Amino acid sequence: xxxxxxxxxxxxxxxxxxxxxCQKKKNxxxxxxxxxxxxxxxxxxxxxxxxxxxxxxxxxxxxxxxxISSPSxxxxxxxxxxxxxxxxxxxxxxxxxxETTISKALPYTNLVKNQLHIWxxxxxxxxxxxxxxxxxxxxxxxxxxxxxxxxxxxKLVSKNNIAVTLIxxxxxxEALDLLLPLESKEEVTKNQEFYGALxxxxxxxxxHMNNYEIALDYMQRxxxxxxxxxxxxxxxxxxxxxxxxxxxxxxxxxxxxMILSYKxxxxxxxxxxxxxxxxxxxxxxxxxxxxxNSDIYIKLIDSxxxxxxxxxNLFARIKYDSKKEKEENLRLxxxxxxxxxxxxxxxxxxxxxxxxxVISLCLILILYYYLTSKANREKIEAAYNSExxxxxxxxxxxxxxxYHTMAFVENKNLSVAENKEQLLNNLDAIYSRTRDISxxxxxxxxxxxxxxxxxxxxxxxxxxNINLILNGLDSISWDKVNKHKKITIYRVLQELLVNMRKYSxxxxxxxxxxxxxxxxxxxxxxxGKGINTEKIIFKNGLYNVEHRxxxxxxxxxxxxxxxxxxxxxIKLPI
Numbered sequence: 001x002x003x004x005x006x007x008x009x010x011x012x013x014x015x016x017x018x019x020x021x022c023q024k025k026k027n028x029x030x031x032x033x034x035x036x037x038x039x040x041x042x043x044x045x046x047x048x049x050x051x052x053x054x055x056x057x058x059x060x061x062x063x064x065x066x067x068i069s070s071p072s073x074x075x076x077x078x079x080x081x082x083x084x085x086x087x088x089x090x091x092x093x094x095x096x097x098x099e100t101t102i103s104k105a106l107p108y109t110n111l112v113k114n115q116l117h118i119w120x121x122x123x124x125x126x127x128x129x130x131x132x133x134x135x136x137x138x139x140x141x142x143x144x145x146x147x148x149x150x151x152x153x154x155k156l157v158s159k160n161n162i163a164v165t166l167i168x169x170x171x172x173x174e175a176l177d178l179l180l181p182l183e184s185k186e187e188v189t190k191n192q193e194f195y196g197a198l199x200x201x202x203x204x205x206x207x208h209m210n211n212y213e214i215a216l217d218y219m220q221r222x223x224x225x226x227x228x229x230x231x232x233x234x235x236x237x238x239x240x241x242x243x244x245x246x247x248x249x250x251x252x253x254x255x256x257x258m259i260l261s262y263k264x265x266x267x268x269x270x271x272x273x274x275x276x277x278x279x280x281x282x283x284x285x286x287x288x289x290x291x292x293n294s295d296i297y298i299k300l301i302d303s304x305x306x307x308x309x310x311x312x313n314l315f316a317r318i319k320y321d322s323k324k325e326k327e328e329n330l331r332l333x334x335x336x337x338x339x340x341x342x343x344x345x346x347x348x349x350x351x352x353x354x355x356x357x358v359i360s361l362c363l364i365l366i367l368y369y370y371l372t373s374k375a376n377r378e379k380i381e382a383a384y385n386s387e388x389x390x391x392x393x394x395x396x397x398x399x400x401x402x403y404h405t406m407a408f409v410e411n412k413n414l415s416v417a418e419n420k421e422q423l424l425n426n427l428d429a430i431y432s433r434t435r436d437i438s439x440x441x442x443x444x445x446x447x448x449x450x451x452x453x454x455x456x457x458x459x460x461x462x463x464x465n466i467n468l469i470l471n472g473l474d475s476i477s478w479d480k481v482n483k484h485k486k487i488t489i490y491r492v493l494q495e496l497l498v499n500m501r502k503y504s505x506x507x508x509x510x511x512x513x514x515x516x517x518x519x520x521x522x523x524x525x526x527x528g529k530g531i532n533t534e535k536i537i538f539k540n541g542l543y544n545v546e547h548r549x550x551x552x553x554x555x556x557x558x559x560x561x562x563x564x565x566x567x568x569x570i571k572l573p574i
Contacts, residue, residue, distance in 0.1 A: 039065050039077050046084065055088045062088075075111035083120045090128060099128045115148045119158075122148070126161055135169040153187060160194070163201060172205040179205065196225035196234050200241055207245050215245060236264035236273050243280055255284050275301070389544075401430050444490050446483045454490055458511065461497040465507060472513035476520060480574055488548045489522070489572070495545050496524050496568060504528025504566055515574070522570040530560040 046061035062081040069078040086102035089095075102124050109118045122145035129138035142165060146158035159178050166175035179202050182188050189195050203218030219242055226234035239261035246254035258280045265273030278297045285293050405426045412419040445453040451473060462468040478486065493511065500506050506528030514521040542558075545568075549556045554572040 035068055036074065036077075039069055039074060042068075043077060043081060046081070050084060050088070055091065059085055059088050071108045072111060075108045076114060076117055079105040079108060079112060079117045079121060083117070083124055086124050086128075090124065090131070095128045095131045099125065099132075102128070115150055116154065119145045119148050119150045119154050123158070123161065126165070130165055130168065133168075135165055138165045139169075156182060156185065156188060157194075160198065160201070167201060167204060167208075170208070172208050176202065176205045192225055192229055193231060193234065196222045196229065196231075197237075198222075199225065200234075200238055203245075204241055207241070212245065212249070216242075219245065232264040232267040233270055233273065236261045236270065236277070239264060240273070240277055240280070243277075247280070247284075251284060255281065258284065398430065398434060401426070405430065444487050446486045448479075450478055450486055454493075457490065457494060458497065461501055461509075466501070467508050469508070469510045471511070476513050476515050477574075481520070485552050485572060488552050488554075489520075492545050492548050492570065493522075493524070495542075499542070500526050500528060500566070504530070506565070518574060520572045520574060522568075522572070524568040524570070525565065527565045530562050530564050530566050532562055533558060533560050 042061050042065040046058045046065065049055075049058035049061065062085045065081045066078055066085070069081070071078045082101055082105045086098040089098035089101060102121055105121050109121060112118055122141045126138045126141040126145065129135070129141065139162060142158055142161040146155060146162065148154075159182060163175040163178040166172070166178070179198060182198055183202070188198060199218050199222030203215045203222060206212075206215035206218065209215075219238060223235065223238040223242070226238055239257045243254045243257035243261060246257065258277050262274055262277035262281065265277060275297065278293055282290060282293045282297060405423070408419075408423060408426065412422075414420050414423060455470070455473065458468065458470060481489075497509070500509060504526055506526035509526045510523070511525075512523045514523075546556055549570060549572070552572060554570060557569040559567040559569070
C-alpha cells in the first residue's frame with residue numbers, strides 16, 4: 001500500500017507553525033533578558049521561605065524563577081535556584097529527584113564567574129550520590145568542588161565531605177589523612193558545630209580500625225563540644241557512635257547510649273536518626289521490649305515512606321503545573337498537525353505489522369510441517385531398523401538353529417535316549433531364542449506394573465549357569481520418569497543381557513540402580529571374557545545401546561579388557 005500523497009498546503013502549514021514557534025521562542029528569549037528584577041523578587045521570596053523551613057512554598061518560587069530565567073544570560077540565578085530546589089528535595093529524601101534537578105545546572109557552570117555557585121552544585125551532587133551509596137561519583141564531585149577557586153572555608157568543608165565519603169567506603173586510613181590535619185585549623189576550632197562533627201568522624205575511623213582507646217577519646221571530646229552547643233542532632237550522632245563502640249565490649253552501656261541517641265533525635269523528629277537508633281535497640285532487645293520497639297520502627301518506616309512520597313508528588317506537581325502552563329498554548333497550535341502525522345505513521349506501522357504477522361504465520365506453518373515430517377521419518381526409520389534387526393536374527397540365528405535340528409533328526413536315531421535328550425535341548429534353545437526375539441519386539445508396559453515387567457525381563461536371563469544379582473530397582477521413583485525413558489532403560493538392559501548370554505560366557509551378572517537429585521545411575525557388571533575397549537566397534541547391540549542413551553540426553557561409559565569382565569555405567573536425566 002502506497003501512503004497517500006500529502007498536499008503542498010500541508011507543508012506550508014507545518015512551515016508556518018515552525019516559523020511561528022521559532023518567533024515565539026525568540027520573543028520569550030527577549031522577555032527573559034529583560035526580567036532580572038522579577039527573577040530577583042522571586043528568589044528573595046523563596047530565600048525567606050527557605051530560611052523559615054517552609055520548603056514547599058520556597059520550592060514553588062525557586063521553580064518560578066528558573067522558568068523565567070535564561071540559563072545562558074542569567075546563569076548564576078538559574079544555577080542557585082536549581083541548587084536550592086535540589087537541596088529541598090534532598091532534605092525530603094527524594095535523592096533521585098534532587099539529582100535530576102541539580103544536573104540541569106551542569107551545562108551552564110562554564111558561564112558562571114563566581115565559582116561558589118559551581119561549588120554548591122558539585123557539593124549537592126556529592127551528597128546525593130553519597131545518600132544513594134554511589135561512593136565513586138560522590139568522591140568525584142567532592143574532589144571537583146575541592147579543586148575550585150573558592151574560600152578556605154569551602155575547601156575545608158570539601159575535605160570533610162571527601163573524608164565522610166571515604167569512611168562510608170571503609171577507607172579509614174585515607175579519611176584520617178584528611179581529617180587529622182583539620183583538627184588544628186583555627187577556623188575549624190572556632191566553628192564548634194563543625195569541630196564536634198570532625199572529632200566524632202575521627203573517632204569513627206579509629207573505631208573501625210579497632211583502636212578503641214583513641215576512638216573513645218575523640219568521640220567523648222566530640223560529645224562534650226556538642227553538649228555545649230545543645231544540638232540534639234549532633235548529640236544524637238555522638239551517642240549512636242558511642243553505642244557502636246561499646247556494642248560488644250559493654251552491651252549494657254551500649255544500650256544506654258542507643259536510648260539516649262533515640263531521645264535526642266526524637267527532640268527534633270529526625271526520622272533517619274531515630275530509625276538508626278531503633279535498629280540498634282531492636283538488635284539488643286528481647287521479648288516485650290523487642291515487640292514494642294519493632295512496632296515503633298515499622299510505624300516510623302511507613303510514616304517516612306509516606307512523607308517522602310508526598311514530597312516527591314508535591315515537587316513533581318509544582319514542576320509539572322509550571323511547565324504545563326507555559327506549554328499549553330503551543331501544544332494546542334501544533335496538536336492538529338501532530339495528529340495527522342501520527343495517523344500517517346500509524347497506517348505505515350499497521351502495514352508493517354500485518355506483513356510481520358503473515359511472515360510469522362508462514363514460518364510457524366513451515367516449522368510445524370518440518371517437525372512433523374521429521375518425526376514421521378524418524379518413526380519410519382525406527383520401524384525399519386527394528387524390522388531389519390528382527391529379520392536378521394530370524395535368518396542368522398533362529399533359521400540356522402532349526403536347520404541344524406532338522407539335520408540332527410534326519411541323521412540320528414531318536415530311539416537312543418542320549419539323542420532324544422539332545423533333540424529336546426535343541427528345541428528348548430530354539431524356544432528360548434524365539435522368546436527373546438519376541439520380547440525385543442513386544443510392547444513394553446510403562447504404567448505402575450513397569451517394575452514387575454522389568455524384573456521379569458531381567459530374571460528371564462538367569463539360568464543354571466548364570467547368576468543374576470539386581471539391586472536398587474525399587475528405590476527409583478519410577479512415577480517421575482517419563483514413558484520414553486522407561487522404554488529406553490528396558491531396551492538397553494535387554495540388549496546388554498542378550499549380548500552377555502551370546503558372547504561373554506559370564507557366570508555372574510550384577511545390575512544396580514541409584515537415584516540422585518537429577519539423574520538415574522545404572523551400573524551393569526559381568527565376569528565374562530570381556531573385550532578390548534581400544535578396538536571396540538559400536539555396531540549391532542552396542543550401537544543400539546549407545547544410540548538409545550544419547551537420544552534421551554544420557555551418557556554411557558564402557559570399561560572392559562580381555563578376560564576381565566565387562567562394565568557399563570549409564571547416567572540418565574530424570
